[in-house]
Amino acid sequence: MKKSIRCPKCGYNMTAEGSPGETKYLVCPNCGSKGRFTFPAYEDFRIPEEKKERPLGVTILAAFQIIGVISAIFSLVLVSKFSGRYTGLIEEIAGFPLIVFLAVYSVVLIPVSIVLAYGLLKGEEWARLTSVWFQITSIISSILSFNLFGVIIPLVIVYYLRKPRVKDYFESERGIKISTKAVIAAVVIILLVFNGYIGLMINPISISGGLSRVYSERYYGTWENETQNIEITFYSNRSFFIENRTSSYWGKWSTEWPLFLKLKWAEGEGRYASFFLDSNAIRLVQESGQSGFFSLIELKKKSEV
Numbered sequence: 001m002k003k004s005i006r007c008p009k010c011g012y013n014m015t016a017e018g019s020p021g022e023t024k025y026l027v028c029p030n031c032g033s034k035g036r037f038t039f040p041a042y043e044d045f046r047i048p049e050e051k052k053e054r055p056l057g058v059t060i061l062a063a064f065q066i067i068g069v070i071s072a073i074f075s076l077v078l079v080s081k082f083s084g085r086y087t088g089l090i091e092e093i094a095g096f097p098l099i100v101f102l103a104v105y106s107v108v109l110i111p112v113s114i115v116l117a118y119g120l121l122k123g124e125e126w127a128r129l130t131s132v133w134f135q136i137t138s139i140i141s142s143i144l145s146f147n148l149f150g151v152i153i154p155l156v157i158v159y160y161l162r163k164p165r166v167k168d169y170f171e172s173e174r175g176i177k178i179s180t181k182a183v184i185a186a187v188v189i190i191l192l193v194f195n196g197y198i199g200l201m202i203n204p205i206s207i208s209g210g211l212s213r214v215y216s217e218r219y220y221g222t223w224e225n226e227t228q229n230i231e232i233t234f235y236s237n238r239s240f241f242i243e244n245r246t247s248s249y250w251g252k253w254s255t256e257w258p259l260f261l262k263l264k265w266a267e268g269e270g271r272y273a274s275f276f277l278d279s280n281a282i283r284l285v286q287e288s289g290q291s292g293f294f295s296l297i298e299l300k301k302k303s304e305v
Helices: 056-082 087-094 098-122 125-144 149-161 164-170 178-201 204-217
Strands: 002-006 013-017 023-027 034-038 221-225 230-234 239-243 248-256 260-265 268-278 281-289 296-303
Touching: 013 023, 056 098, 056 149, 056 164, 098 125, 098 178, 125 149, 125 164, 125 178, 149 164, 204 248, 230 296, 260 281
Parallel strands: none
Antiparallel strands: 002 013, 023 034, 221 230, 221 296, 230 239, 239 248, 248 260, 260 268, 268 281, 281 296
16 A cells, blocks of 8 residues: 655655555655654554644734734724815825725725634644735735835745745645635735735825826916905916916916926016915915015915816
8 A cells, every 4th residue: 555654844745655554664855854654454544643833933924914904994994084084185196086995905804814814823724825825915016016125024924834844734735625726816816906006006106196196287277366366377288377467477387296386487487385275275485486476375266277
């Protein structure tokens, strides 16, 4: 008869051949450990295995999953607070309902983290494999967000979960059912979509572009100050028209992140610090240039263009 025997030291699987009741002296080709194995007298006889001690690192990873649950709940609380005055601005920058996206992400993450923590503590192979793939999605997300420091910890975790001693605790040689693999693949794909999109959203280039776009679009329209009798219209083609009690001018306007507005026309130019008091009110404070229009003014939006 043939038997598959696992080395108790390194977990390496080797095959031995012998007769029922025969004792074989074996040497592990992987680590060199020596031992002996007695073939069972009956084919269905199984040698009881002693309970394995859980590696400390596995316990720590399970604790991280619980911390992830707490963080997800905390995120849901923050999302509910953000659902007020800042929702519009955040969604303008992201280009879609980001608050709703983060809420759904947190709801998905909570049960997944709980189940994964349970599997890690119980030594389930599917939990080890899922953890490896989850860390790979984190690596991809970190790369997309240009967070190279965020790649280090997932790489360390992947390396740790693939060590023979750790794999032996999870009894990785038993394999995983096809149905379980399908569930893991589905969860990993969903998480990859979520993490990948979040990574793209927090990419410095994306944030800068989104802020610049939203910041510029806020100017579009006609603004007025009735007290000083000044009216300015900002057009999307970056031209502007300004008029006061005595004259009117055409020119070009541009923005400098984070909060500067530049006006330039044939007779001069000016640079202003701009503060949006809300979506319909703005304060401009002259920083440099010789605009001749105003040094400090508050404008109310009159109409869109």
